[in-house]
Amino acid sequence: MTETALANLQNLYRIFTIPEAPDSTLGAVDHAISENVADFLQKHIVALERSLEDIEKDFAASKIPEEPSFVSDYAEFVKQKLVAQSVHTAAPGFIGHMTSALPYFMLPLSRIMTALNQNLVKVETSKAFTPMERQVLAMLHHLIYRQDDSFYQQWIHDSQHALGAFCSGGTIANTTALWAARNQLCGPDGDFAGIAKEGLFKALQYLNCNGLAILVSRRAHYSLGKAVDLLGIGRDNLILVDTDDHSRIDMAALRVEYKKLCERNIRPLALIGIAGTTETGHVDPLDDLADFAEEIGCHFHVDAAWGGPTLFSATHRHLLKGIERADSVTIDAHKQLYAPMGAGMVLFKDPHALTAIEHHANYILRHGSKDLGSHTLEGSRPGMAMLVHAGLSIIGRKGYELLIDLGIAKARKFAELIKAHPNFELMTAPELNILTYRYNPAWLQKEMGQLNQQQLQKINPLLDLITQEVQKRQREAGKTFVSRTRLRSSLYHGEQISVFRSVLANPLTTEEILAAVLEEQCAIVKQTEVQNYIEDIKQIVA
């Protein structure tokens, strides 16, 4: 072996065997995060945004470097180029998306998780993590379905069954639910070996219908579009039902759509209720949907990725009434269970439901094994369930209740602030902890009732431009952040309108911060480029 080769080999062993010294760059960063993560993020994430094109220059090389680098050099790079230019999702003024602050204990625990590097697909690489994940699924199952002790004693650790599946996120959870529903509807029967074996084409011949469809309100999360595409059902067969004035599925419209499907001989595979829409946080009338699913005999899924944890609240859980009648429910732990990114779950009422997608292999997932992988869409998976387990244990039902109640109260408070402010217009009031609004100057709000349709159709697009511009500038300034979306507004004859969207989930967000968000938006409106739109509007009104 040459001297260089030997040196390389020694360096290689070193990175696997010798930890970073506490006084090294990476050691220091690590220490700073352990000591006070909020302070670290505050100090190291720069507020003012560089343009993405500018940031891209730091990530322009397309070749893997030939030579190894020192960890310290790389740690410097991470600090200056990655951390500094990341998004301060934990900041209390970041109220635009569903990613918020994490409880402190999540950090050391997630390091334990990484250090253990368990793979939950099979017991041989996860041992205690397997029953732990099954327990988490049972606990969430109980939160939704409230079966008695004997039910859980029977099923919690039963290797042939599963109360749900842990996944990387809500998209896989929703997909898993619909996959199981599809395979259950088209299960083996007589000469037909089932859709899992024979495929969708033969399944439709067997069912003697022209297609499968999924019914859900217009407010459906976009993951459902991906799911129907993946599953071979087709996006045309994701029937988006109109909503009422409160962004909830319109039951009369649902019946009309169902009738249309019957006329086309298309079989409804699943009806989906939303418990906390992504854009406005509304909850569908789940009990009515459960009734209707029962009536037409189809799978009833509830996408509670966001709103599921509302069940913790004695005050608000009634909003989700009917969820306990769902065949399957999606909940994301990286949303309102305050776990780090990458933790979704789907729960099934019936412990036999996941049998429809069961699979085995020779080297793992053998029949009779307790390997979790035989009932999950994904294969190798990290032990994220541990962080959910930690949250449920440390925060407890009452702690989560407090978080939920605080969020909803804060959203209502923010709605009041918006309504009380002359220059803002509340577009959707919060049912849970999400609301939408827009900037609309007081004088214009007064005028709008008197304007004709033609004028309105010119003004709303200009208000949209204001919303878009203000949101962008606010984000770039880096002090506070709201997101934006486009909604059909019942206030304006169902026209699509751009709105600010605010998600109140960070317990550290105060009323003062909410007021500051509005103030900053007003200040941005005063900037020349935005004022130009206001001038354009004035001309239309004049």
Add this chain to the structure above:
Amino acid sequence: MTETALANLQNLYRIFTIPEAPDSTLGAVDHAISENVADFLQKHIVALERSLEDIEKDFAASKIPEEPSFVSDYAEFVKQKLVAQSVHTAAPGFIGHMTSALPYFMLPLSRIMTALNQNLVKVETSKAFTPMERQVLAMLHHLIYRQDDSFYQQWIHDSQHALGAFCSGGTIANTTALWAARNQLCGPDGDFAGIAKEGLFKALQYLNCNGLAILVSRRAHYSLGKAVDLLGIGRDNLILVDTDDHSRIDMAALRVEYKKLCERNIRPLALIGIAGTTETGHVDPLDDLADFAEEIGCHFHVDAAWGGPTLFSATHRHLLKGIERADSVTIDAHKQLYAPMGAGMVLFKDPHALTAIEHHANYILRHGSKDLGSHTLEGSRPGMAMLVHAGLSIIGRKGYELLIDLGIAKARKFAELIKAHPNFELMTAPELNILTYRYNPAWLQKEMGQLNQQQLQKINPLLDLITQEVQKRQREAGKTFVSRTRLRSSLYHGEQISVFRSVLANPLTTEEILAAVLEEQCAIVKQTEVQNYIEDIKQIVA
């Protein structure tokens, strides 16, 4: 507010704002892991296995606790009930699965990743992480396809295109590849709006065929079965082609299967080559497969989840020749890129390929945005790409080359030890760093050539029981670990035989440890229960 309510609220704020004290239980665990993770794991993971049924008792409660717990109490629980009973995947004697040791720097970096809690679905929650992930995809694309600089300059940060998709693991990667291939084959054309919109039923009518099929060798990873099920193709249409004596796809058998499909008017959607089979680590003749895919005009995918990083090695990369002709390639970073669990990738030769599964939403992934989520199967995702970026930067091409070369050399060494040992039988020699073998006493190996078919059919199942029993006892003893699987062995007329499976990827595994693995197996064979099987065999031979 009552006093209790106020106290609860204060506790709640505390977990979001005050870090664990260094002398707390969790602080101490955290510190111990920072100081010396190998030592921590060695001390805290107990070697001797408790039965899973016994461990389940610690995870039996099915209700979420009402009251919050102290972090310190929970940390004690984690130490004693979870860490102690986890699997020491990083131990150098754990040579049974694809999960191995992590370089030290992965731990502090993954804590930074968790602390930042970026969500890579959209730029608004990931900023610099977006170009960083795109760079990682470009680097892996270059490792495989070696396009010139101008190619990468054009595509690396092009918002309308993607060189690949980052995913939670190889299953999602393989599924994404086949999804894109399916949607490309059945894209919009004339009156047909494409399979994404109209679904599989209409797509087959449009293609005027009776089904779609995927061709791959019998050694295919079980994720492909899930993928064809999900995609509506059906497991019957995953055509498992026979392999030659070296576990590689038999090209003549492939042609026969293709002909059969044509006769049934079933359209081959994709041909899949395997670069490192899960069970034996063999590589298909990728150049021949590329030729054949070209000839029949179908998508060519390579599942290089395990073997992809062999491309780092100047000595061994020739084994993967032809991979650069693949339309798509899966690589898992949590395998031979030594990233923590949860990092898969699929790369596409053509930057336009992922357009076939592109999707948008109103609040994110807007047309023209750089949001990564418009081209991924998953939605919200953590910044795992950072850890891959770190590995590529710190270890470098040459470092990974060394890791690959060491692993293959070690596997060959282990094969020699097995062959030199009178009581073991090498079942599949390592092409990369995986091999299979079994215990077969010297006297029996000598006899087996002379035995008749009937005797062999009784003896092999008894040897299978020995393999199963030894593997189980060795795992339970907790000193060393190999896995097991069942293979059709060309040594025994294609009979299915149970074998030990060994994966040599941990750089800290020494020759002494390999010798100790065999010694321990011999010692277990001497135990009465295993000897009983030997006695049974003796009676058959006699």
